[in-house]
Amino acid sequence: MTEALPVDPSRRLILLVDDDIHLLALLSKMLQMANYDVRIATSAPMALGMLADGGREPDLAILDIQMPGMSGLELAAHVRANSPVPFLFLSASDTDASVRSATEQGAVGYLVKPIELHQLLPTVIAGLARGDEIRSLRDNEERLGQALQTGRETGMAVGVLMERFRLDRETAFRMLRDQARSSQRKLNDVARELLDAGELLNSFNRRLPEPRK
Template sequence: MSLPSAGALKRSLLLVDDDVLILGILNRVLTLGGYEVRVATSGPMALELLAHGAPAPDLALLDVSMPGMSGLELAQHLQAYGAIAVMFLSAEDDQATVRAAIDGGAVGYLVKPIDITRIVPSVQAGLARADELRELRGSESRLTLALQQGREVGMAVGILMERNKTDRETAFRALREHARSHQRKLNDVADDILQATEVLNLIGGRANK
């Protein structure tokens, strides 16, 4: 059985399975593997743990078929506590079940009876995939923010060009120097200009009525 890398030693896992035997085996193997493990025997119990302040896990291993609330249903509820990565456990490996797991956002899928030697490597792979997805979402968010800020700065520069009858480079330099002299972010100053222009346009529109 391979051990997780040093960076993964203290990563947290949530195990949810109504089969206490399998739950015990997973708990023991993953705890010995260096992970911080919490267990629940049902979906409602898992949600209660999180609702009472337990930190969101880096990865949740969920049994697909559980009475009351299935693992697929639980995975949807877990999203209320952040983008929790999930790996599903199931005695079924038919195409429909696997497809449902993939649609449920699974980063991994273990078929019962579980090969003990594959538990830790599978969790390592699931965590690595989860990290990639988090980084991708973070990059997309940063790109969206950068594009939004770029549009706001561009609009502010256009307003300065029009009002001061100057070229784009001169207008941008004036905007940047104003931001630096007042120790403010460029986008914050641009946002002020856009808001002030909106107010002026609103007042001007009313005055012309």
């Protein structure tokens, strides 16, 4: 089954993955009636290909747990490891073990077959909201990590200038900042270049022969 549905970038995009083409058609129709865009895949490898094709990233993936070949649980592990796409599971079982497995994989929701509209839409809405929260937290963590890395490199470069030219910290920082401004570059780029140059000089220094006694 090929995916040939039009996609509107202004609407949320849902990826449906199930080997049951009749269920895919039903769920797709339900979601499109609720103003969602839909992509469909009939197997885990097909879904992975869609996620890797460089196109628009789904806002949520709905994965059937029981599929031939790669299961939905295995697919979820690939998704979680390689993309930020949140996912929820479809299953014919609602046992404690099934729900626990879904939770352990990081699912944002769980749907039990047969699925009806009144069950589908609230779960999708909640899954999208939870996915948005997870994305926001991940983005904040990445920005914090970048800020900390920038601060470390700048601080180390300031320390190099202090030691090399016998400067106080404020003067060394001002020198680094002025160099960045005069060259119209980011402060951290100049700091990193200075650190790289210092490492290069140290590598030459390590190659120097020992002084004769």
